[in-house]
Structure formats: C-alpha cells, structure tokens
Amino acid sequence: MTDITKDALSPPRSFLSQDAIQLFYRLLAVFLICAALAMLNDSFLSLGNILNVLRQASLTFFIASGLTLVVLTAGLDLSVGANVALSACVAGTVIHTTGSPTLGILTGLACGGIVGLLNGVMVTALRIPSFIATYGMLWVLNGLTYWYMAGETLHGFPAGFRQIGSGYLFGLPIPVYLLLVFLGIGTLFAQRTIWGQEIYAIGANPVAARLSGIPVARRLLLVYAVSGTMAGLASIIFLSRLNSAEADIGESLTLPAIAAVLIGGTSLFGGVGTVFGTFIGALILTLVLNGMNLLSVSANWQPLVTGIIVILAVWLDMKTRRRT
Amino acid sequence: MREAAVVSQPNPFQRIPGVAIVLVALIVLFGAIAPGFLSAANLSNVLVQSTILTMLALPMTLIIMTEGLDLSMGAVLTLTSLCVAIVSLATQSMLLGLCAGIAVGAAFGTINGWLVAILGIPPFVATLGTLGMAQGLSLIVSDGQSVVGIPHTVRDIYSATLLGIPVPIVMALVTYAAFHGLLYHTRFGSYVFALGGNREALRYAGLSPNRLLIAVYAIGGTMAGIAGLLMTARMNSGHPTAGLGLEFDAIAAVAVGGTSFERGNGWLLGTLLGVIAVGVLRNGLNLISMPSSVQVASVGVLVIVALFLDGLRSRA
Numbered sequence: 001m002t003d004i005t006k007d008a009l010s011p012p013r014s015f016l017s018q019d020a021i022q023l024f025y026r027l028l029a030v031f032l033i034c035a036a037l038a039m040l041n042d043s044f045l046s047l048g049n050i051l052n053v054l055r056q057a058s059l060t061f062f063i064a065s066g067l068t069l070v071v072l073t074a075g076l077d078l079s080v081g082a083n084v085a086l087s088a089c090v091a092g093t094v095i096h097t098t099g100s101p102t103l104g105i106l107t108g109l110a111c112g113g114i115v116g117l118l119n120g121v122m123v124t125a126l127r128i129p130s131f132i133a134t135y136g137m138l139w140v141l142n143g144l145t146y147w148y149m150a151g152e153t154l155h156g157f158p159a160g161f162r163q164i165g166s167g168y169l170f171g172l173p174i175p176v177y178l179l180l181v182f183l184g185i186g187t188l189f190a191q192r193t194i195w196g197q198e199i200y201a202i203g204a205n206p207v208a209a210r211l212s213g214i215p216v217a218r219r220l221l222l223v224y225a226v227s228g229t230m231a232g233l234a235s236i237i238f239l240s241r242l243n244s245a246e247a248d249i250g251e252s253l254t255l256p257a258i259a260a261v262l263i264g265g266t267s268l269f270g271g272v273g274t275v276f277g278t279f280i281g282a283l284i285l286t287l288v289l290n291g292m293n294l295l296s297v298s299a300n301w302q303p304l305v306t307g308i309i310v311i312l313a314v315w316l317d318m319k320t321r322r323r324t
Numbered sequence: 325m326r327e328a329a330v331v332s333q334p335n336p337f338q339r340i341p342g343v344a345i346v347l348v349a350l351i352v353l354f355g356a357i358a359p360g361f362l363s364a365a366n367l368s369n370v371l372v373q374s375t376i377l378t379m380l381a382l383p384m385t386l387i388i389m390t391e392g393l394d395l396s397m398g399a400v401l402t403l404t405s406l407c408v409a410i411v412s413l414a415t416q417s418m419l420l421g422l423c424a425g426i427a428v429g430a431a432f433g434t435i436n437g438w439l440v441a442i443l444g445i446p447p448f449v450a451t452l453g454t455l456g457m458a459q460g461l462s463l464i465v466s467d468g469q470s471v472v473g474i475p476h477t478v479r480d481i482y483s484a485t486l487l488g489i490p491v492p493i494v495m496a497l498v499t500y501a502a503f504h505g506l507l508y509h510t511r512f513g514s515y516v517f518a519l520g521g522n523r524e525a526l527r528y529a530g531l532s533p534n535r536l537l538i539a540v541y542a543i544g545g546t547m548a549g550i551a552g553l554l555m556t557a558r559m560n561s562g563h564p565t566a567g568l569g570l571e572f573d574a575i576a577a578v579a580v581g582g583t584s585f586e587r588g589n590g591w592l593l594g595t596l597l598g599v600i601a602v603g604v605l606r607n608g609l610n611l612i613s614m615p616s617s618v619q620v621a622s623v624g625v626l627v628i629v630a631l632f633l634d635g636l637r638s639r640a
Contacts, residue, residue, distance in 0.1 A: 076448065076449075078448075122628065128631045131393075132575075132585060132627075135395070135575075136628045136631070139572050139627075140621045140624035143621025143624060144617070145617070146616075146620070147618050147621065150615070258452065298467075300464050300467070300468060301460060301464060302460065303456040303459045304459075304461055304464065307453045307457035307460060308457060310449065310453040311439060311454070314445045314446075314449055318445070
C-alpha cells in the first residue's frame with residue numbers, strides 16, 4: 001500500500017524513466033527469446049511463422065488490452081475467456097440465421113459488452129470483490145454457452161467474413177492491422193485522455209480519486225464494459241479464423257490473457273502499467289508457446305508453462321516495485 | 325472494514341436462517357416438482373455425491389477465513405486423483421496410491437501457501453497460476469488419456485458400507501468432526517480466526533502468521549489429495565479433467581454457508597449445509613432433466629446472490 005502511494009506521489013518524470021527501463025527489459029526479453037529460437041530451430045525465422053506469431057499474439061492482445069484497463073483499476077476480470085466463447089457462439093448463430101456478417105459482428109460485440117457491463121454492475125452497485133464476481137460470471141457464462149450450444153458445433157461462414165481472421169492485406173494478416181489500430185486507440189485512451197488518467201488515479205488510490213471528484217463507479221462500469229467488448233471483438237476474430245464455434249473455445253484463453261497483462265508490467269495492485277506493455281507481454285507469451293510448439297513440445301505442457309509464467313511475472317513485478 | 329473484523333466465535337443463531345432458508349426452499353421446491361426427489365435412495369445419493377465437495381469446502385472455509393482463496397483446488401484434485409489411479413495401478417496397493425495423492429496435494433497446498441504468505445502474491449492470482457500448473461501436469465502425466473484398470477480395492481471404497489452407512493459419508497463425517505475440533509477447540513483454530521481478523525495480534529503474540537498461512541493452504545492441498553482417492557473410486561478411473569471446476573462448487577458452498585470473504589469470520593456447519601444445498605440444487609435440476617450446463621450456471625447465480633446478501637449484511 002505504501003509503495004503505491006509513493007509511486008503516485010513521485011514526480012511524473014521519474015515515473016516515466018522507471019517505465020522506460022521496465023520496457024527496455026521486456027524488449028530485451030523479446031529479442032533474446034527470438035535469438036534463442038532462431039538458433040534452435042530453422043523454421044522460426046520463416047515469414048510464415050513470424051506472421052503466425054503476430055496473428056496469434058494479436059488474438060491474445062485483444063482480450064488482454066481490455067483486461068489491462070481492469071487491472072489498472074486494481075480489479076480483475078476472470079470471465080474474459082468464457083465471454084469470448086459465448087459471444088462467438090451468439091455471433092455465429094446470428095450469421096447463420098440472418099446471413100449477414102455485419103449483424104453477427106455487431107451482436108458479438110454487444111454480447112461481450114453487455115457481459116462486461118454486468119460485471120461492472122456487480123463490482124460497483126453490488127460491491128462484490130471483482131475477482132469473485134467475475135469468477136461467478138465465468139461459470140454462469142460457461143453454463144449458458146454449453147446449454148445454448150447443446151454439444152453442437154457451428155461451422156461454415158461466408159468467405160468475406162472469414163477474411164477478417166485469416167485474410168491478408170499487403171502481405172500482412174488482417175488481425176495484425178487490427179492489433180495496430182487497437183494498440184493506438186488503447187494507448188491514446190489510457191495516456192492522453194482525461195478518462196484514461198482517471199482510470200490510473202482510481203487504481204493508484206480509489207479514496208483519493210473519489211475525493212477529487214472522479215465518478216469512480218461510472219469509470220469502473222466503463223472499464224468492465226470495454227473489457228467485455230474487447231472479448232467480443234476477440235470472439236469475432238476467433239470465429240472467422242477457425243471458421244467454427246464450439247462451447248469450449250474460451251477455456252484456454254483466460255490464463256494467457258492474464259499472463260500477457262502481468263508480463264507486460266501492469267501491476268495487480270492498480271495504477272501502474274500500459275497497453276503497449278500488454279502488447280509486449282502478449283508477444284513474449286506467444287513467442288514462448290510458439291517456441292515450445294516448434295521444438296515439438298506437446299501442447300499438454302502449455303497450461304503448466306503459462307501458470308509458471310503468471311506467478312513469475314507477478315513476483316518479478318512485486319520485487320522490482322518494492323525496491324524502487 | 326478492518327474495524328469490523330472482531331476476533332470472536334461466530335454466533336450460529338444469527339446465521340442459521342440464511343443457509344437453512346436456502347436449503348429448505350430448495351428441498352421444498354424440488355420435492356414438489358422433481359419426481360422421486362424425496363425418496364430415501366435419492367436423498368442418500370445426494371449425500372454420497374456431496375462427500376467429495378465436503379472435503380474441499382471445509383478447508384476452503386479456513387482459507388477464505390484468512391481472506392484468501394484457492395482456485396487451484398479442483399485442478400489439484402484432478403491431479404491427485406490421477407496420481408492415486410496411476411500409483412495404485414502400478415503397485416496394486418490402494419494405500420500407496422492414497423499416499424501419493426496426499427503427497428502431491430500437500431505439495432501443491434504448500435506451494436500455494438508459500439506464494440501467498442512469503443512472496444505476498446494475491447491469493448486469487450497465485451492459485452490461478454498453480455491451477456494452470458496442476459492442469460498442465462494432469463495432462464502431462466496422463467497424456468490426455470483416462471487411466472483405467474485400477475485395482476478394485478480402490479473402487480470398493482466408494483460403494484462399501486460401514487455399519488450400514490456408505491463409507492464416503494463416514495469419511496465426510498470424520499472430516500467434519502476433525503475440522504470442527506481443529507477450528508473451534510484448538511489453539512490453531514483461534515489463530516486461523518486471527519489470520520483473517522487481526523493478523524497484527526498474531527505477530528504481537530510472537531507467532532509467525534506466514535507459517536500459519538502456509539499450514540492453512542497445505543491443509544487444503546492435503547484434503548484435495550484425500551478427496552482424490554474418492555474421485556478415482558467414484559469414476560473407477562483417473563481422468564485428466566475429472567475435478568476441474570469443483571473449486572467453484574466449494575467456493576459456492578462456503579459463500580452460501582455464510583462465511584464472509586472480507587471479515588475473517590467462518591462457520592463450518594454453515595459450509596456443510598452449503599455443500600448439501602449445492603448438492604440438492606444439482607441433483608434436483610438433474611431430476612427435472614436439466615443439462616449439467618444449467619446446473620453450472622445456477623451455481624454461479626447462487627454464488628453471486630449469496631455474496632450480494634453477504635455484502636448487504638456487512639453494511640447493515
């Protein structure tokens with residue numbers, strides 16, 4: 001608690017340079033992992049694999065970028081993965097029944113956003129701790145999705161819609177363009193708007209934020225709604241990439257998203273972190289998992305490695321912050 | 325919030341209404357709409373099926389009383405269940421299987437406690453990390469396949485009876501008695517209350533809160549190990565996804581049972597009634613042929629409502 005207030009009180013310049021050093025370490029990590037993988041495996045540096053890594057990282061990033069805002073307010077959204085699954089299934093059904101991808105995309109985004117809003121209501125109006133509220137929501141969504149799908153798989157979507165997830169533009173996958181767009185929007189929103197700065201303030205010290213006239217409840221609602229909407233966006237990319245939707249697609253998405261946020265240097269205690277850091281975090285995590293894949297390590301190892309990375313990331317974060 | 329955290333034995337009579345109303349309401353509801361719900365065979369079935377959950381929910385109560393949480397319990401149970409299956413298959417000895425399960429469970433519990441107490445990582449993230457690790461290890465040791473052909477001594481545990489009472493129920497009752505004695509009649513129990521209510525007081529009394537906290541999480545892991553034996557016996561196999569999500573039912577039972585997430589107060593009998601309430605809800609929905617997905621969603625709603633009521637009570 002004390003070091004957080006110290007962070008918030010310290011002048012902005014030293015705050016920035018501290019962030020710059022942290023960022024440097026993370027970029028170094030990206031470089032070292034790439035160098036190691038390039039040495040261990042010839043196909044790592046192939047264009048196909050690099051584009052694959054970027055596309056994979058963009059999916060993790062979409063979920064993790066919204067989650068970053070939640071974590072900045074010292075909250076957590078454990079329901080993102082289940083939200084992706086429900087939104088994908090709902091959007092998939094809408095596309096199948098109406099034949100209109102636009103309508104499907106809008107429904108997917110709306111579905112994600114509504115779920116996020118409900119999370120926000122539970123946290124603000126009902127004052128349930130966020131990790132428990134969203135954990136309850138996780139199981140409600142899981143139940144709903146499985147009930148709704150009843151073991152069915154949706155597949156076969158219009159070719160135009162599938163371009164979103166698997167198409168290319170000037171040699172780059174379309175999700176990568178979306179990644180750049182949302183990286184820009186997220187960074188501008190968090191660093192350059194009053195609302196963004198208010199979100200940092202709420203995370204650094206909720207009482208001070210309330211006393212200085214920030215509408216805390218409304219900003220929190222916004223943050224959870226954004227997190228849900230980004231999960232909705234991820235569900236669209238997922239749907240068009242896989243060309244199918246099943247009830248269980250979300251189960252392996254939450255832990256990597258949280259890992260990306262934490263590796264990216266966003267503090268679980270709120271008020272510290274950037275959306276760009278989360279992008280680097282998503283990249284590091286994807287590189288590690290991609291590397292394991294290239295070195296033909298069984299996919300069964302992925303949850304184990306992701307779990308260890310989550311714990312290591314939090315621990316490193318706490319260690320560096322305690323020292324400053 | 326801290327000011328309200330008085331270290332005191334809870335007054336059960338204040339709480340009985342909450343859980344009891346839920347339980348009675350569920351029993352009346354399903355008695356009316358679910359055919360065969362009130363038959364002796366079905367009720368005993370509900371109790372037998374609640375035994376694994378009892379073994380998770382009781383230690384979960386202690387953990388939540390310390391203002392902690394253990395999200396890894398279901399995944400650890402899955403892993404210990406696989407260990408029981410694999411070791412008992414290899415050695416043809418149920419006892420060795422149980423020992424392996426307990427050892428792995430206790431190890432995970434200790435790691436959880438260490439991460440939370442010594443490294444100071446928030447419990448829900450620390451145990452989310454170990455959830456991933458346990459889930460990964462389950463997939464690795466089983467290669468994603470079921471472990472079948474385990475010795476019948478293991479399977480018999482689930483169906484055997486002692487003095488006419490099914491052995492799982494006997495085990496659950498013994499567990500309850502042990503936890504009741506531990507929490508309300510030993511010094512350790514008072515320390516657990518203090519861990520949630522007033523950690524400073526422990527330090528002033530010359531005790532190590534960290535070591536106590538590790539012990540509480542280790543107990544949780546150990547119980548997951550013992551429950552792993554029951555899980556393997558019940559399924560007559562080890563399965564890499566068998567117990568996933570069970571921690572949620574345990575958290576639901578604790579929340580419905582009136583243990584507070586913020587004030588270091590816990591009530592074991594409430595948790596036991598909460599376990600039965602969750603069991604009745606699932607069984608009743610099953611009898612009116614609702615798919616398990618609806619059961620999962622209902623338990624989720626149950627938790628959110630219970631927490632909302634808990635929040636109301638704490639503000640009142």
